[in-house]
Amino acid sequence: MTKVLFFFVCVLSFNLVASQVIYESLESSKLGESRDIKIQLPRGYDPESDVLYPLIIVMDGDYLFEPVVGNIDYHSYWGDMPKSIVVGINQRETRNEDLSYSAETYFPSDEGSRFFEFIGMELIPYINSKYLTSEFRIIIGHDLSANFLNFYLFKEEPLFRGYIAFSPELSPEMETRLSERLKTQTEDTFYYLATGTNDVNELKQKILQLDNSLKSVENPKLHYRFDNFEDADHYSLVGLGIPKAINEIFGLFKPINRKEYDEKMLTYEGSPYEYLMKKYEDIEFFYGFEKKVVENDIRAVAAAARKKGDLDAMKDLSKLASREYSKSMISAYYTGLYYEMDGNTKKALQNYQSGLLLTESQFITKDMLLDKIYELQDKK
Structure with missing residues (x-):
């Protein structure tokens, strides 16, 4: 019953924010083409104010943007997180190329490398120049894109402070590489990982291995949370994971409760x-x-x-x-x-x-x- 009520809340929230979404086609020299993006500004956004908003980048924006936006609007309305700017990247026609990586190095190359640079060198600077964004950024992905977001952690100065990975389709060696990288993080980093008991078995087994690796990381700068949702499959776990991730990342921000x-x-x-x-x-x-x-x-x-x-x-x-x-x-x-x-x-x-x-x-x-x-x- 609780899950049913949650999804009704999400549906109502989606209807509320749909009319506020800005649709743009961003010309990219890195990709050699334009890319459709969706931008959701927070309620009461005033371009003349001095308020800065966290920036949330959503890959697989074709289907992941709306549930993220609904939850962000709902949680910020109640003061459980700051009002934020959400940007979704549509990838329906280019997903496999965008999220690809080298068969030798297992890091982005060719199309994947160009998409990697598009986000960091074109999309984020464009949003920063046009809207009131803070330096606190979150990136969200699902299966292939949930794996791809990890590559940003390997930059000398990572672009993001929060990483939300729903059922990632992990590239080879990612479990070992990621845990080693997170051991050395010197800036507070929030990492959320989720799977479900009915997730794709091949993905789930690797995700569980990754969880074991990340749980052993001893670094006070890493704020890690893992969920394995009962009876959730590869798609339904996303709806359950978004509010959990928000609560984890913005736990300190929330008003003082009884506990x-x-x-x-x-x-x-x-x-x-x-x-x-x-x-x-x-x-x-x-x-x-x-x-x-x-x-x-x-x-x-x-x-x-x-x-x-x-x-x-x-x-x-x-x-x-x-x-x-x-x-x-x-x-x-x-x-x-x-x-x-x-x-x-x-x-x-x-x-x-x-x-x-x-x-x-x-x-x-x-x-x-x-x-x-x-x-x-x-x-x-």
Whole structure:
């Protein structure tokens, strides 16, 4: 039943974003021909803003682009990942040539080498010049293209930080080469690999061998996740794997949930506010862009500060709320909480009352402020 609901969500999301897709034909000197691409910009994209978006490259865009876009839109809507720019490369007529490799070296040559350079030297620079992209890039592929994406890891400076490989049709020696390469990565690299119990048996056996190799890699810079989906075949595993891959790659980016609150924030050696600052510094370090502190995380810090009786943390949080949400009830509410915690009822009331003129937030409403005002007035 859960899988059925998931696919209904995807279908609805596909309908939502379909009208926003940009179709282009990109002239390529590397390929000696034009190549059709699809571009999905995030909701509310403003070319005049200073916001930078991760870039997600989807090979086999003829059929893989839409399910990826639907999931990206859905997860970014709920704040579980940043809004992103997704680019799909259509390969229906050229797939075997694009994804080919040398029978001697097992690395791209001829047509495969030209396609390899097309992505790195033409497509990505073109998208970067036209849209607001960050340096955090992900590449996604399925069977032949899931094998091909591995070749980018062997560049001296890899183009991508995230690699999502669905049921790769692995080239010879890839299991050994890839694990050896990932041992030496000096930049945080996210690698997601998936198969299914009903996957093509020949592919599955090699994928399981690759999983055993990657699990043994001892490198703190490698963030690896493997899934072997029960009852999934070569095609259905993709629909199950996309949200899993997103959750894995953007786990740090997600808002603080109950588990993180209990196991990390409350047990952190520093204050709850210091935990929040460390989390957002790590997000900027890992992903290469700054994330605005979300209201959910402000609530978590406030709850932890009150639970621990940490007045300094609440004071720092109130300053953050006022700075980041000056026109929202968030600023007034958390400043009021600080003064209330400090025993200054007069200033707490003033802030709660001033908040009535501001904009409601997802969690703070006029009724909540009025309840705080009546509560404090009754205590006077």
